[in-house]
Amino acid sequence: MKTFVSSLFSLSLMASISYGASAPTLDLVWPPHGHHYGALRSSFIFGSVQPPSARVTVNGQPLPVYKTGAFLAVVPLSPGAFSFRLQATSEGGQAELTRDVVVDPSAEPSPWRAGEFDPVNYLRKGPRRVCRMKDDLVTVTTGPDKDLGYQAFLPKGVLSAVTGSWGKFLRLGFGNQWVGWVSREVVTLLPEGTPVPHSVLGSLTVTTAAGSTLISIPLEAQQPFRVEQVLDPVRFKLFLYGVTADMDKVNYGSDVSCVKDIRWKQLDDSLCELDITTNQRSGWGYDVRYEGTQMIFEIRHAPPLHRSLGRPLAGLVVALDAGHSSADPGATGPLRTHEDAINLLVARQLEAKLKSMGAGVVMVRKEDEVLDLLRRTRIAWSARAHLFISLHENSIADSGNPLEDSGFSIYYWAPQSRPLAEAVHAAYQANIPFKDRGISYDNLAVCRMTQMPSILTESAFLIVPEQEAMLLDPAFRDRIAGTIAQGIQQYLKKAVP
Ligand SMILES: [Zn+2]
Secondary structure (H helix, E strand, O other), X not given: OOEEOOHHHHHHHHHHOOOOOOOOEEEEEEOOOOOEEOOOOEEEEEEEEEOOOOEEEEOOEEEOOOOOOEEEEEEEOOOEEEEEEEEEEEOOEEXXXXXXXXXXXXXXXXXXXXXXXXXXXXXXXXXXXEEEXXXXXXXXXXXXXXXXXXXXXXXXXXXXXXXXXXXXXXXXXXXXXXEEEEEHHHEEEOOXXXXXXXXXXXXXXXXXXXXEEEEEEEOOOOOOEEEEEEOOOOEEEEEEEOEEEEEEEEEOOOOOOOEEEEEEEEEEOOEEEEEEEEOOOOOOOEEEEEEOOEEEEEEEOOOOOOOEOOEOOOOOEEXXXXXXXXXXXXXXXXXXXXXXXXXXXXXXXXXXXXXXXXXXXXXXXXXOOOOOHHHHHHHHHHOOOOEEEEEEEEOXXXXXXXXXXXXXXXXXXXXXXXXXXXXXXHHHHHHOOOEEEEEEEOOOOXXXXXXXXXXXXXXXXXOOHHHHHHHXXXXXXXXXXXXXXXXXXXXXXXXXX
């Protein structure tokens, strides 16, 4: 809010025109002051006016106002310094507001996208070094840019050869066909002359623990690895970098109900592939970790359901992740409704619903605690939840048009999560009256968790006035909760017949 008519002027209007009506108030939520737009010809603004009966214009064009007073409009932009001038008129008077922003004259791609990055020049320069993962879980990206796709998450302690660098990034040498990049600050460079780690793999042991099958893979160092999962039946390809196979024994133990077969292949001098076939119809999650230099590959079993009449989810444990927190509130609606608060309300209603159906529920965020994304997945895994559902409400990038493109969408990453995403998506199609933006594979950090099927739901667009009003209504939030619960139930009917 910037400019208002003076109170003296309002008083004189009250005296002369109306019976106590006061001047309207304008609140422009988006864009913030000084916002920097890319090279766009138009973008959206949103905010609210009170009273909702006020007439509002932006840069001279009338702007529709929803019954709550919220508004959302797409406005043409011009390059350089640009201002949104809003004017509201009611019988009580007038209000004005100006918001100054900057619009890029032309698109400016990041230096490496602009072609300045030449991988050939950065390979095998200088002495070969070795690094150790320093963070709890290091994100390996597909190129020297944090915004690029995630290649892998490597646990603390894993060693890797470094085969190049670019700016603040190091190129990790995993094998001949696979590259990954990490930022320098998440690894420790070991002294020059440290040998590149190499292990010989001799034998495997399969054992059964509560709710899981464990494959013990003895190595000589914490070698880098990558997992590919295939479904129907569930099968894993475990790529071990810097490993030579000398396999002479696989002990399957006494319980062979989960792992059907393990084959191995030496793909090149330093890349060994383990091909693990299971008897599972649905994937219930997997975890790869080191205990010393022994790798443990854990395959989770189906949840021990003990359904009964009225309790169709008994035996299931669901982790509910109310997205964001006040430190990172996510989307904000035209009435300044914060996404973190709505997500928590939906989570609590869904918690009650799932419990009434017999499920156990782990609330990842209980109040307003600040949790980073990795911590959220760790909470779910340490509670041994069977499913992870992250609850969000959407907004859209400056280049999008929320008047045309708003609604619900479901996200997943691992193949094992796709059937859950499909069942929940079908329930949204049946129950939620918004545009269907579909199912997406997405590199979202919480969905990348492999220890259980994991999805993220965007139920509605908080920045759209009508959808914001519905999200503020407990009855509609209950409908979202019922929809997700129905999706889970349908998923289980297929996954655990
Ligand atoms: Zn969000």
